[in-house]
Amino acid sequence: LTAPALNPETRAILPSSIQAKDAAYVKFQSSLSNGIVALGRGLDIVLRENENFPTNCRENLLKNLSDAGKILVSFFHDLSFSRRKFIFPYMNKNTKDILEQCPPTNLLFGSDLAEKVKAAKHIESSGKDLKASTPRSNPRTSPLNRYRPTRQMRETGPKGNTSRFHARRSGNLNRKT
Secondary structure (H helix, E strand, O other): OOOOEOOHHHHHHOOHHHHHHHHHHHHHHHHHHHHHHHHHHHHHHHHHOHHHOOHHHHHHHHHHHHHHHHHHHHHHHHHHHHHHHHHHHHOOHHHHHHHOOOOOOOEOOOOOHHHHHHHHHHHHHHHHHHOOOOOOOOOOOOOOOOOOOOOOOOOOOOOOOOOHHHHHHHOOOOOOO
């Protein structure tokens, strides 16, 4: 059991920081695969040494070891899909949509990535041929008021008496005498 390698086509478009992140995930998967292999060897021993284990003990061992194996294999699978998720933002939408459906093999996006990308481009061009072109509207509309420029709203302060100074100047302050 080995971690899926990054497809060469994908490696070419990724920045070095994402390649380093992917390499770290590959190390996690490699360590995890070593644990899965060791667990499988333990299961193999329990199955081969059938008569050396009491029935109750053997059944408990098999159940717990197989549950642990399922958890580790599921985690291995999830790591492959996590690697794909942080690579998808560097792909265009049509390619991403097609590659999301492809399971990882010995390569992260499957062994026939180039053919899948060509298929995505073909689908995109076919879609453009089928889509009716929309008339372009004038992005800049002219103002309806030709005689004077439009009124620009100025940013004003809060309304009302905001300070004692302004109130005193206008004579609106009730003085206590």
